[in-house]
Amino acid sequence: MVNSFYKNRTFCVVNLGCKLNFAEASTVARQLRGMGFVQVGEGEAADAYVVHTCAVTAQAEKKCRQAIRKLAKQRDGAAICVTGCYARLKSAELEQMPEVSLVADKREVAQKIGEHFALPGSARCLLPAAANDGDDFFSAYSSGNRTRSFLKVQDGCDYRCSYCTVPLARGVSRNIAIDKIVAQAREIAAQGVSEIVLTGVNVGDFGKSTGENFLQLAQQLEAVEGISRYRISSMEPNLLTAELVDFVAGSPKFLPHFHIPLQAGANRILGLMRRRYAREQFAEKLLYIREKMPLAFIGVDVIVGFPTETEEEFESARAFLEELQPAYLHIFPYSMRPNTPAALMPQVPEAQISSRAKRLGALCDALHAEFYRKNTGRTSSVLFESARKNGYMLGFSENYVRVALPYNPELANKIALARMLGAGEDGNMRCEVVK
Ligand code: SF4
The missing domain is CATH 2.40.50.140 (Nucleic acid-binding proteins)
Known part of the structure; x- marks a missing residue:
């Protein structure tokens, strides 16, 4: 409800993370506008800044701290409210930054900003240390851009990949029921948006908490009038079923665009990472997509320099990817995350990690150019x-x-x-x- 007390107060939302964060940040902005705050663009002076943080790598955390310091200089005395994965994992570290006014859960951030203005000097850290326990789901979709919207369909992850802190930050796998997501897709359609990107942490795990599954979700979303195109942001290879690939191949709305995390191209490293497939199964999935949709875009995530990765294993992964010919590689130089099993393993020197990232980058450029060449004339x-x-x-x-x-x-x-x-x-x- 609009509160006239906030009417002349301005805010700006700064998103530093993935598309899931983007959907959530956009939802927080809608909530603040609904309370009467006035949104201003990035780079403009505001009374309050919401910083939606990421903690996927040490570099991502560093960027968050830099952004907070920059915002504090932009407008002296502004309220800086930090939320997101970094805030969830290291609230004490952020609370100690003198620029930070409060650290809050994304579900409460709008309300806490309101309280901050109504009750100056209220608590600075509002985040309990424990990760989400699964009884919450912050529904979110991005708005304000009439081209496409990112719709959150799932949150959290029950996997325990040995390098990853996301389950610690986002809690267990959970979702809301299909009919609620379909209702949100209709809201998005009513805003004149024609493309929706389905996002989540482990999207293929959709339905675990409601007794449904991702294919059922896709089938029901396909029937939403006004939405012409859907993309699936990412899907774990073990959850990408032949039925789902067949569905996409026959769908007038779900587009031939897949983003599949491989992470390592050597089975020994996949085992150390606690991934749930071998490279042979990954190859089978990719080839099945190509059999059904020869020119589907296939983007692949790869981590280089995972602890103990040898030069031979890296080269074998590079050759494997060259043979599979995906359209694009998302390359992540391994970044050690505290409180993960991989942090205790023998690390690969930084220089080798950079060299491998560079060599894989060159392969990515060649694969991408080849994909565009194949599409020329179509x-x-x-x-x-x-x-x-x-x-x-x-x-x-x-x-x-x-x-x-x-x-x-x-x-x-x-x-x-x-x-x-x-x-x-x-x-x-x-x-x-x-x-
Ligand atoms: S599947 Fe693995 S890498 Fe992805 S969020 Fe879950 S634990 Fe992290």
């Missing part, structure tokens, strides 16, 4: 975005080719058929609209 439906950059507008094809077209305001947030003409110097595919 026609695909493209959802164009509204921003104008250097005289161009950008969009994504069904299979996630980033296309650029001379700016045409009539196509903003619209889907049109376009022919791919070849990659431009900026790496984006040039295209012409055919319908």
Whole structure:
């Protein structure tokens, strides 16, 4: 409910994490606007800043601290409220930063900011040390961008990969029921958005807490009027079933775009990581997708320099990926996280980690260029975005080719058929609209 007390107060939300954080940060912003606060853009002075943090690597945490210090300089005396995974894992560390006004759970952050203004000097740290126990679910979707919305369908993870702190920060795997998610998709459609990206921590685990499954969710979302396209943000390989691949292959709305974490290309390392598949099973899944959808975009996450990874194991992983030919590699140099089993294993020297990341980066560039070459000359439906950059507008094809077209305001947030003409110097595919 709008409170006139907040009417002239401004706020800004700064998101430093993944698309799941983005959906949550956007939801916190809606809550604050609903209370009467006025949102300002990043870089503008505000009375309150919400910093939605990430803790996936040491570097991510460092960036959060830098952002907090920068915001404090932007507006002297502003309330800086920190939430998200870093806040959940290390609330005491953040609380000790003099720039931080309060540390709060994302479910309570809007309310606590309100209290901060109503009761100056109220508690600074509002986060209990324990991770979420599963009886909560912060429903979230991003809004404000009429091209696409990121819809959170699942949170937390029951896996225990030996390098990962996400389950400590986000708790056990859980979701809300399909009918509630379908209702949110209808809300998104009512805002004129035509594409939804389904996000979560372990999306394929959807349904564990409600006795449903991801395929059922996808089938029911497909029937939502007004939404023309769905993408699945990421899916663990062991949860990517043949039924789901078949469903996507036959769906008019679920797009041929997969993001699958491999993480390591050597079975010994996969075992140490406590991943739930061997590389042979990963290859089978990828080849099955390609059999059903030959030009599907397949992005693969890889961690390089996991403890004890030898040069031979890295090279064998590189050769494995070169043979599989995904369209893109998301490369993560291993980052030691406190309180994980991997932190106790013999570490690979930094210089070797960087060298491996660089070599895999070169392979990624070649794979991406080859994927764009294979798409040149094809026609695909493209959802164009509204921003104008250097005289161009950008969009994504069904299979996630980033296309650029001379700016045409009539196509903003619209889907049109376009022919791919070849990659431009900026790496984006040039295209012409055919319908
Ligand atoms: S599947 Fe593994 S890497 Fe992914 S969030 Fe769960 S524990 Fe972390």
